[in-house]
Amino acid sequence: MRARVLYQIARADFLERVRRYSFLVTLAFTLYAAFEVNRGNIVVTLGNYRGVYNSAWLGMLLSLTATSLITMVGFYVIKNTVERDRQTGVGQILAATPIGRVSYLAGKALSNLAVVGVIAGILLCAAFAMQLWRREAAGIEVWQLVGPFLLLTLPALAFLSAVAVLFECVPGLKGGFGNVLFFFLWVSFLAAGIQTHAGYLDLLGAGFIERSVRQTAQQLPGYDGGFSFQMGPHSGQRFETFVWNGFHWTGTVVGQRAFWFLAAFGLILLATAFFDRFDPSRGMIHRAAAAVGRGARRARREEEESAGGTPAETIREIPRAAAGHLTPLGTSAVGGRFGAVLAAELRLMLKGRSKWWLLVALGLCIGSFAAPAGEARGKVLAFAWLWPVLIWSAMGTREGRNGTAPLIFSSSRALERQLPAVWLAGVLLALVTGAGMGVRSLVAGDWVHLAGWLVGAMFIPALALAFGVWSGSSKLFEGLYTAWWYAGPAQPTAALDYMGASPDLSAHIPAAYLVATLVLLGVAAAGRRRQIRN
C-alpha cells in the first residue's frame, strides 16, 4: 500500500512537471550540453592527453557532465515540488488524507529523482550517439557506458533530490535565501569532496574518477600529473589520446556510492521534522515559536489580569459603518506622475525587510566608502551587490506570484509607467547599496570604474526584470546571478565582471554590459507586453 502511495505521489508530480513548457526548455538545455561535449567544449584532460572516445571514456565524461550540471542547475529545476502543492491548493487536499509525512516527502523526492533522471538519461543516450558518431573506438560496451551513470550520477541525483525537498521544508531555506545559499554550499561541498579525497564526501565521484584515469595515465610519456574537467570554449589545443578501459568497481566504491542513497533518505527524514503539512502553524520552528509566543501571551495576560486591565486577546466588535459615501474624483486627480509610481515601487520593494537586512546593507555601503582602493574595494562592492539579490529577484515576478497581475495590468500605461518604475527602483537600490564605489571613482576621476559601476547598477535590475518577466519565477535569476557573481566579480574575472569590481577593468566591458542592459530591457518590455495582452 505504502509503495503504491509513494509511486502515485511521484508519478502525479512527475507528469505535472514534464508536461510543462519549462521542462522542454530544460531538455533543450540538456541537448545543448551534449552538443557542447561533442564539440569538445566540455572535456576531461590529463595534461596533454585525453582518452579515446570509447564506451568507458564517454560513459565517464557524460556521467561527470551530467552529475556536475544537474547537481547545480537541477536544484533550481526541481526545487518547487512541495511549493507547487502549496500554491495549487492540492496540498490542502493531501493534508486531509491519511498519508504520512515520510511517504509524502519520499514521493516528492522520487519525483525529483525521476525528473533529473530523465535529464541524465538524455546525456546517457548522447554518450551512445557520440561513440557512434565519432568512431574513435569500435564496439559499444553497454556496462561501460551505463555503469558510471548508475553508480556515480544516480546516487548524486538521489542526494540532490532529497536536498531539494529539505530546502523546501525548512522555513528559512524555502525561498530565495535558500536558492542563493545552495550555490555556495554546492561549491564548497564539491571542493571539499575533491580535495579531501574521502570517498564518502565526494558527491560527484570526481576524486574517484581522477584516481582511476590517472592510474592509467601515469604510464604515458610526458604526462605531467594534471587532471582537469573543463567547461567552456576549448583553446584549440590538440591532445594526444590514450585508451582508458574504465572503472574498477570495488565493493568499497560501490558502498561509498550507496552511502548517498542512505544520506538522501536521512535528509528526507530530517525534512519531515520541518514539514508543516501545509499548515504554517505546524512546522517545527513555528511550533517552537508558538510555544514561546504562548508563554509570552500567558505572562502578559497574567500581568494584565493582576492589574485589572482588559485581556489583550479580547476581540472587539467591529462597528458596521452606516451608508457609505464616496466623493467623486475630479478629472484633475487622475493623470499621475511617474515619481509617485517609482516611490510606490521602492516602498513595495523594501517593505517587509528586517532591520538586520537594512543594517547589513548599510554596513556594506559604508564599507564601500571605507575600503582601500583596488581589489579590496571591488570585493566590498561585490558583496554589496549580492546582498539585495532577493529584492532584485522579485522584480517582474511579484505581480504573478502575488496574484496582483490583473489589477496592475488593467491600469493605464502599465507597460510605459509601472515596468520602468520597477526597473528604476532596482537601479536606485543598487546605486545606494554600492554608493561608496561610485563616489570614490568620481572623486578619483576614475571614469572607467565609474562607468562600470553605473552600468552595473543598471544591468543587474535589467537582468532580474527580464528573467523574472519571462520565467515567472525568481529562481532563475537567483541561481544564475549567484553563479555569475561567483565566476565574475567575486574572483574577479574581467569579462564576467558586470559591476566594474576588477582593478584591471577596460572600457569596453562596461560598454558591452550597457548594450546587454538595453537588450534585456527590451526583452523585459516584450515579455510584459505579452503578459498584459494575451
Next chain:
Amino acid sequence: MNLDIQGVSKQYERKVWALRNFTLELGPGVLGLLGPNGAGKSTLMRILATIANPSEGAVKWNGADIAREPDALRNVLGYLPQDFGVYPNLNAVEFLEYLAAVKGIEAAAARRRIDELLELVNLTEARKRPLGGYSGGMRQRVGIAQALLNDPELLIVDEPTAGLDPEERVRFRNLLSELSGERIVILSTHIVSDVEATATGIAIVSKGRLLAHAAPEALLAGLEGKVWEWVLASEELAAARQQFLISTVTRRSDGVHARVVAEAAPGPNAQRVAPTLEDAYLHAVSQSQRQAGS
C-alpha cells in the same frame, strides 16, 4: 458613455472557443452577467478589462477600439477579477496607495478616496494590519475597494460576493445599486440573487454565446404563466426531473414542492406561480442545451 461589444470571439486552443460571436451594447446601469461555470463570463470580463485580446471582433469604449487604444478605457476602468492576490507585507492603506499610484491618481486625492473606501467596505479598523493576515472575505473587500479607487466609469466585477458573509454581501449589493447612476457596471456571477437585487439589465451566457439580453422585467414577462408549483410524492421526483425543468425543490410534510417551468401544467394539482429570475435563467440555459443537443 457606451460600451459596444461587436462579434467578439476568443479561442484558447485549437477548436476550444471560450466565446463565440458575442455582441452586446451597453449604456449606464448595472448589467448582470449570468451563466453556468465555464460559460465564458470570465473570458469576456478579461477582454473588457483589456488584459486579454479577442481572437475575433472588437470592443469599443465610446467609439475607441480597446485593443488598439487600451488606455482610453483603462483610465476609467475599475476591475475586480475573480482570482486576485495582494501583497501580504503591505497593509490595506499601503496596498491601495500603491495601486492608486499605478492607476495615476494624485496622492492627496488618493488618500481621501482610500479613507472613504475603507470606511465603505468596513475595513477602517483593520486598515493598518498586514494583508497577509486578512481573511478571504476581508481580502475580497480590499479588492472591491481597489476597483473603486479611480471612480471608474466602467466597473467590472467578477464574482464579487464570493467569500463575503451574508451581511457584507447585502452591503455590497446596495453599494453597486448606489454606484450605478452614471456609470456602467458589469456584474458577473452565477448567483442569481446577487443580480436580482441590483441589475437593470441581464445577459445570460452559456457555452460562450449570448442567449438573452433584456431587462429583468422583460425576462420575467417571457415566463409569465409558465412556472408552476407542483406537489408530488418523493418517489415521483426522479421521473418528473426527466420530464420537466425543475428549478427548485422543497420538501414539506405534504410531499415535495417542485417549482416547474413548463408551457402547460405538469400535473393536476400544479398551481401557476409568479416567475423569478432564477426560473428565467434556468429556462434560457436549458433551452440552449436542448437546442445544442438536437
